Amino acid sequence: MDINELTERMHDFVRSKGWYEAGSKRPQTPRNLAVSLSIEAAEILEHFQWREQAQDQDALASELADVTLYLLQLASVSGIDLEQAVLRKLKTNAARSWDGGESDPLP
Amino acid sequence: MDINELTERMHDFVRSKGWYEAGSKRPQTPRNLAVSLSIEAAEILEHFQWREQAQDQDALASELADVTLYLLQLASVSGIDLEQAVLRKLKTNAARSWDGGESDPLP
Amino acid sequence: MDINELTERMHDFVRSKGWYEAGSKRPQTPRNLAVSLSIEAAEILEHFQWREQAQDQDALASELADVTLYLLQLASVSGIDLEQAVLRKLKTNAARSWDGGESDPLP
Amino acid sequence: MDINELTERMHDFVRSKGWYEAGSKRPQTPRNLAVSLSIEAAEILEHFQWREQAQDQDALASELADVTLYLLQLASVSGIDLEQAVLRKLKTNAARSWDGGESDPLP
Numbered sequence: 001m002d003i004n005e006l007t008e009r010m011h012d013f014v015r016s017k018g019w020y021e022a023g024s025k026r027p028q029t030p031r032n033l034a035v036s037l038s039i040e041a042a043e044i045l046e047h048f049q050w051r052e053q054a055q056d057q058d059a060l061a062s063e064l065a066d067v068t069l070y071l072l073q074l075a076s077v078s079g080i081d082l083e084q085a086v087l088r089k090l091k092t093n094a095a096r097s098w099d100g101g102e103s104d105p106l107p
Numbered sequence: 108m109d110i111n112e113l114t115e116r117m118h119d120f121v122r123s124k125g126w127y128e129a130g131s132k133r134p135q136t137p138r139n140l141a142v143s144l145s146i147e148a149a150e151i152l153e154h155f156q157w158r159e160q161a162q163d164q165d166a167l168a169s170e171l172a173d174v175t176l177y178l179l180q181l182a183s184v185s186g187i188d189l190e191q192a193v194l195r196k197l198k199t200n201a202a203r204s205w206d207g208g209e210s211d212p213l214p
Numbered sequence: 215m216d217i218n219e220l221t222e223r224m225h226d227f228v229r230s231k232g233w234y235e236a237g238s239k240r241p242q243t244p245r246n247l248a249v250s251l252s253i254e255a256a257e258i259l260e261h262f263q264w265r266e267q268a269q270d271q272d273a274l275a276s277e278l279a280d281v282t283l284y285l286l287q288l289a290s291v292s293g294i295d296l297e298q299a300v301l302r303k304l305k306t307n308a309a310r311s312w313d314g315g316e317s318d319p320l321p
Numbered sequence: 322m323d324i325n326e327l328t329e330r331m332h333d334f335v336r337s338k339g340w341y342e343a344g345s346k347r348p349q350t351p352r353n354l355a356v357s358l359s360i361e362a363a364e365i366l367e368h369f370q371w372r373e374q375a376q377d378q379d380a381l382a383s384e385l386a387d388v389t390l391y392l393l394q395l396a397s398v399s400g401i402d403l404e405q406a407v408l409r410k411l412k413t414n415a416a417r418s419w420d421g422g423e424s425d426p427l428p
Contacts, residue, residue: 216324230415244373258359278403282406283407285388292381299389
């Protein structure tokens, strides 16, 4: 399943919960979604707070899914094509020579 | 392009940088990747530190790509099928009735 | 110097920049401060993205200061006595027996 | 109570739990503490995930205490004088003129 299709499934879910409607308990604003993304990323990090390996694979998978869904939604409401952004990043970084600076992101 | 294909592209890139090799400057351990995911999520959040809308769409897209790549890599090294995890989460949450608890994640 | 005094110094600074005023570029709302705290915590984490020891002590000290100031401000605008909260937490946790659950925070 | 005294109280607690000992369940390494700081900062952020005001002041106070304790411990094990770092930051930033760049931290 490609990113666009997963994004559509995510939209169906958000719509079904009424979160796109006025007075929604979870307004799908870029800022709210960026906040949510950080919160969920920290829940993943918690699996590794004192250890190198996660103990609960199912919980980890569930939280990776949470991050994915917020990421898809944030890209969507921001009008960003996530697949294109990823491919562009891979292309740019493949061309760059690495000087060992650890602040550079993975891509 | 589906998740598996993007994951392969990501692996090609990581491999080309030598990060899978012994003595790598960026060991692709689950913990390192979880840490990186949080760092990049915060870089996205920075676009919204004092505002509701991001000012620099290209930079935002680039950072969404960074989060995506770390997410794909973390799922991969953890042996988690990200697409399945997302679909499972959507199914579970569609079935749940919402009681308004805001700590519940999006999915 | 105690927490109250550091908090006063922080207020003086924020006031001098005009951030308490209407139309401020950095409205000192609890939410904005919580967002800022997370952003700065991630900048600290970046020193340890791929390593166990930070390489740049001055930069680390500077970012620990950033987190401290946002923490003081968030406690202040939320009407929370940070010193009391810390002492209460230490007291509560000293009484608790630990069962090894790693999700428990330090205190 | 000043920062040094709170730091001592924190040390007493950590020592009493055996976390300084070999084979500790919670090795007090800089990296582990930086990870913990980010995790706790995100728990604070969760109070503001969809709202501007926190609903549970006691829980918020408890989590601000958690961040404070990890911050004190991280400064301590890193050999950083937190009070000096804060005063230095306030002095530096008071001297700077602000150009409106929102990436600048509070201090």
